[in-house]
Amino acid sequence: MAPPLHPLIDHGITKGSPSFLGGKLCCHCQNDAVEVTISGNVAHNHACGCSKCWKPKGALFSIVAVIPRDQLNVTANGDKLHIVDKGATIQRNACKECGVHLFGRIEKEHAFKGLDFVHVELSKQQGWQEPQFAAFVSSIIEQGFDPRGMDEVRTKFKSLGLETYDTLSPPLMDAIATWTAQKAGLLPSD
């Protein structure tokens, strides 16, 4: 029996809809929930085993995706947001009351600047892109997961059709390396 990875994947993956136009994400507060509106579907949705991404109680992984920052707007109770760690590359904007992360934003120069990181499980709407792969899988050990259980974790992801990586997926790692080479003048900028 594999340990619970995340409620969105433990019982099989529901495919998203290519024609989905976006929706609202809400934090877990019963009253005055922080609301973020996203116009468009997310991309690169994936399970992440790092210690920084927000995940629901009991889950080993977060589910996190990206959306261009100009397609994300805070539409209610934004005064409850605070940045979890101002020194981190991704500034995670969380609700001060319930702790849920509404969006992560990169302000410094970085290959992914211009993209916000979001958790579509905070939405009631259906049609968001489904998880595509699992990233930073080995990082769950750093948070206390027994390394002897890693085979089960990786096998479970593969049984769901998700490839597992200990960094990001090859296309995302290639994008970061390309940006770095462009900055160094070793590749033409596009």
Ligand SMILES: [Zn+2]
């Ligand atoms: Zn909240």
Ligand SMILES: [Zn+2]
């Ligand atoms: Zn993460």
